[in-house]
Amino acid sequence: MTTTAGVSPSQTTTGGDSGAFLRTVWNSYILRKLFRTFITIFVVTTIIFFLIRLLPGNPIEIYVNQLVVTYGIPYHEALDQAAALFAIDLNQPIGLQYLSYLQNMVKGNLGMSVLSPGTSVTEVIVRFLPWTLFSVGMGLLISFVIGITLGVMMAYRRDSLLDHVLTVFSSIMSSVPDFLVGLMLVVWLGVQWKVLPIAAMRGAYSSGMQPGLNFAFIQDAFFHAALPVSTYVLTSVGFWMLSMKSNTISALGEDYVTVAKARGLKESRITSAYVGRNAMLPMFTILTIRIGFVVGGSLLVEQIFEYAGIGRMLGQAIGQRDYTLMQGIFLIITFSVITANFFADILYGWLDPRIKVGAQE
Amino acid sequence: MTAQSVSNNPLRRIVSSIGTSLRLLTYNRVGFIGFLAVVAVVLLSYVGPVFIPLDTKTKIDLIYHTPSMEHILGTDHQGRDIWSQIVNGGKGVIYVAFLAALISTIIAVTFGTLSAFVGGWLDNLIMSLTDIILTIPQFPLLAVLAAFVSLNSLTFLGVLMGLLNWPALLRAIRSQALSLKQRDFIEAARALDLGTWHIVFREMVPNMMPYIIVSFTLGMTSAVYQQAGLVFLGLVPISGGNWSVMIQLAWVRGAIFSKDSVWYIMAPILAIAIFQLALITMTRSLELIFNPRLRSNE
Numbered sequence: 001m002t003t004t005a006g007v008s009p010s011q012t013t014t015g016g017d018s019g020a021f022l023r024t025v026w027n028s029y030i031l032r033k034l035f036r037t038f039i040t041i042f043v044v045t046t047i048i049f050f051l052i053r054l055l056p057g058n059p060i061e062i063y064v065n066q067l068v069v070t071y072g073i074p075y076h077e078a079l080d081q082a083a084a085l086f087a088i089d090l091n092q093p094i095g096l097q098y099l100s101y102l103q104n105m106v107k108g109n110l111g112m113s114v115l116s117p118g119t120s121v122t123e124v125i126v127r128f129l130p131w132t133l134f135s136v137g138m139g140l141l142i143s144f145v146i147g148i149t150l151g152v153m154m155a156y157r158r159d160s161l162l163d164h165v166l167t168v169f170s171s172i173m174s175s176v177p178d179f180l181v182g183l184m185l186v187v188w189l190g191v192q193w194k195v196l197p198i199a200a201m202r203g204a205y206s207s208g209m210q211p212g213l214n215f216a217f218i219q220d221a222f223f224h225a226a227l228p229v230s231t232y233v234l235t236s237v238g239f240w241m242l243s244m245k246s247n248t249i250s251a252l253g254e255d256y257v258t259v260a261k262a263r264g265l266k267e268s269r270i271t272s273a274y275v276g277r278n279a280m281l282p283m284f285t286i287l288t289i290r291i292g293f294v295v296g297g298s299l300l301v302e303q304i305f306e307y308a309g310i311g312r313m314l315g316q317a318i319g320q321r322d323y324t325l326m327q328g329i330f331l332i333i334t335f336s337v338i339t340a341n342f343f344a345d346i347l348y349g350w351l352d353p354r355i356k357v358g359a360q361e
Numbered sequence: 362m363t364a365q366s367v368s369n370n371p372l373r374r375i376v377s378s379i380g381t382s383l384r385l386l387t388y389n390r391v392g393f394i395g396f397l398a399v400v401a402v403v404l405l406s407y408v409g410p411v412f413i414p415l416d417t418k419t420k421i422d423l424i425y426h427t428p429s430m431e432h433i434l435g436t437d438h439q440g441r442d443i444w445s446q447i448v449n450g451g452k453g454v455i456y457v458a459f460l461a462a463l464i465s466t467i468i469a470v471t472f473g474t475l476s477a478f479v480g481g482w483l484d485n486l487i488m489s490l491t492d493i494i495l496t497i498p499q500f501p502l503l504a505v506l507a508a509f510v511s512l513n514s515l516t517f518l519g520v521l522m523g524l525l526n527w528p529a530l531l532r533a534i535r536s537q538a539l540s541l542k543q544r545d546f547i548e549a550a551r552a553l554d555l556g557t558w559h560i561v562f563r564e565m566v567p568n569m570m571p572y573i574i575v576s577f578t579l580g581m582t583s584a585v586y587q588q589a590g591l592v593f594l595g596l597v598p599i600s601g602g603n604w605s606v607m608i609q610l611a612w613v614r615g616a617i618f619s620k621d622s623v624w625y626i627m628a629p630i631l632a633i634a635i636f637q638l639a640l641i642t643m644t645r646s647l648e649l650i651f652n653p654r655l656r657s658n659e
Contacts, residue, residue: 040493175637177586296500318508
């Protein structure tokens with residue numbers, strides 16, 4: 001912390017060009033985050049490799065044995081088939097297998113689905129991932145905006161009726177698991193009161209619709225995403241509201257706000273530039289945690305509405321023990337969350353220059 | 362016995378710290394109601410089954426009956442009493458949540474406090490590891506793991522969740538410990554060279570006790586969520602009464618699409634929701650205790 005601050009102003013250090021270069025790289029906020037992102041992806045891939053290849057009774061072993069016992073295929077051929085499915089060369093020593101697995105991963109070769117022959121995992125991901133990104137992204141965005149706005153209002157009108165009603169609402173909504181909220185939407189809106197055509201809202205878009213950038217299709221996509229998105233919004237918004245409320249109250253007590261008031265600044269300017277901006281900052285670190293949570297929830301929520309996204313595919317793959325599909329989807333979900341985290345971090349660094357300097361805490 | 366040796370007794374410190382927290386708990390009405398609700402649900406789930414045994418008899422003439430004096434929550438798809446299933450279905454849920462929260466809190470408190478207190482490379486190492494695990498979406502990871510290892514025992518499920526759920530708690534504990542580290546009595550303990558172990562577990566941890574309880578209840582809520590989700594996906598082959606299993610059965614058998622079965626599906630959902638809400642309101646009131654700016658407005 002202090003050493004970097006002492007060294008950075010001049011280039012008088014004896015480390016020479018390469019040392020200075022390395023230090024600049026290390027001190028760069030973005031590069032440090034990028035480095036951490038890569039490490040995380042590496043760790044996840046390694047865990048997956050360990051699970052499918054090294055654990056006793058792992059899926060590859062089971063698959064090979066199954067081919068040999070049930071279909072009478074010679075062991076070597078069975079091994080070759082498994083190798084093709086899992087995108088791991090099984091004839092090499094384990095270390096090299098790991099390297100070739102990583103290599104395939106980088107090339108985007110995630111193997112083939114075990115249960116639906118001829119379908120590559122990448123194909124499945126390309127087909128279903130966009131819908132999850134669309135619905136989860138929409139859900140996060142809408143709940144973030146509504147939650148921030150209402151949170152500030154709650155902080156400014158503390159102990160008003162609005163504050164009490166919203167506090168009760170958000171406490172309830174943030175404590176009920178998201179997929180149970182989804183289930184209740186189906187039970188009440190779809191079955192008991194028959195307000196919504198639940199059956200027609202299944203899938204990502206109506207059958208017969210040609211995906212394209214026309215109004216009818218976009219309208220249809222929103223129609224099908226409405227229930228998952230509402231579920232994400234309902235279950236997340238309370239969380240944002242309460243966090244924003246407490247952040248705003250903290251910011252209101254800061255000296256710089258008192259000073260701003262003493263200087264006779266306009267109330268609107270104090271609210272936006274002095275209170276709002278500072279209260280917003282911690283929300284971005286929460287956003288990074290929240291993204292992963294909502295994406296995880298999509299695994300269950302998409303199941304309930306039968307929304308054709310990657311979460312539902314993962315649920316199916318797990319249920320049917322389609323190991324290649326499962327690992328591929330899990331990797332891509334993790335990858336999406338890590339990427340989203342990376343951008344949230346960058347955004348945070350851009351909004352709050354203090355943390356870019358390298359002083360942690 | 363001198364006064365000094367009494368105050369150094371860690372057990373007594375922890376007990377008195379919990380006593381203080383309980384007293385502060387009653388200051389906030391909503392939080393106290395949450396606390397009472399948690400106690401009620403736990404009592405119902407652990408003492409209730411003694412008085413209300415699980416109804417396992419199939420009664421064809423009683424399928425999907427609405428609440429009556431005899432069956433206060435109605436009956437399910439086999440004519441069995443729903444209330445008895447609710448009473449008998451909480452034990453497993455609470456046990457798993459408690460176990461998972463206990464394990465993750467112990468990990469979070471130990472390493473979070475050490476990380477904050479020792480600092481330097483240890484802090485860097487622990488925090489990097491925490492950030493890495495934190496970015497991996499927990500629930501999909503659990504679900505994928507469940508496909509590889511059979512989660513057929515509640516204890517194993519609780520331990521597995523406990524081993525995965527600590528990162529968010531660790532960050533919270535660490536930031537709390539960082540602010541505690543600046544306080545005079547910790548400085549004094551360091552000046553006296555009392556040793557890392559002593560300072561961390563006898564000076565810092567007891568002072569964070571109420572805060573640790575907040576983390577613990579939050580850990581329980583996420584464990585309740587995760588186990589309900591895993592059961593819903595059919596990844597936890599548990600038979601017998603359990604709120605999560607009830608929801609899953611209602612879903613798998615298509616009971617949610619039947620107009621008469623609303624009591625059957627809503628009862629376990631509400632049981633889980635009420636338990637979660639009770640835990641969280643209890644936490645909210647604990648949060649108030651630690652943010653004096655919020656408390657002054659009560």
